[in-house]
Amino acid sequence: MYDLMLFVHFAALALGGAATFGSPLLALQIARTPVDQRTTILPLVPVIQKTGRAAIGLLIFSGAALAGLGDLWDKSAWFWGKLLLVALLVLSIVVATRAARAGAAGDAAAAARARLLGRSNIALLLLIILGAVLAFH
Numbered sequence: 001m002y003d004l005m006l007f008v009h010f011a012a013l014a015l016g017g018a019a020t021f022g023s024p025l026l027a028l029q030i031a032r033t034p035v036d037q038r039t040t041i042l043p044l045v046p047v048i049q050k051t052g053r054a055a056i057g058l059l060i061f062s063g064a065a066l067a068g069l070g071d072l073w074d075k076s077a078w079f080w081g082k083l084l085l086v087a088l089l090v091l092s093i094v095v096a097t098r099a100a101r102a103g104a105a106g107d108a109a110a111a112a113r114a115r116l117l118g119r120s121n122i123a124l125l126l127l128i129i130l131g132a133v134l135a136f137h
Ligand code: HEM
Pocket: 006, 009, 013, 056, 059, 060, 061, 062, 063, 064, 065, 066, 067, 070, 072, 083, 086, 089, 125, 128, 129, 132, 133, 134, 136, 137
């Protein structure tokens, strides 16, 4: 069971990485596309958002299962640091999703905010991976 959950954790990490790195690239491409030509590219926004949400849901589910199965909750302070960053990332994803929605509806300031949050989410994801490595090795 532990190995299955570890597999799910890493598969979800791959999925989440694709969504996290893809979001700002998509946002950049939308910004570069003239408003009247965005109809084909805008439907990709909810697709990438759903992918990211599914990934983080799976990461939290499989991560909690791993910590429970392996009795790892009190392994190290790095683990709690990692969990704090995961909470921050979840919050940031909620705010970025709202900003992207407003941006797609024509709010330029919200679109710029969504692009900035998209980039900071990459930094958060990388810090979480660093926290995980320091916690478990
Ligand atoms: C964005 C969310 C997350 C990311 C990117 C992430 C990433 C990672 C990575 C890269 C590892 C491998 C570390 C290593 O073996 O050196 C790992 C392991 C682990 N993660 Fe996560 N994780 C996330 C969320 C969570 C959550 C929410 C929990 C617990 C509630 C959790 C619990 C664990 C545990 C217990 C391991 C150790 C597995 C093992 O090495 O046997 N993770 N995580």
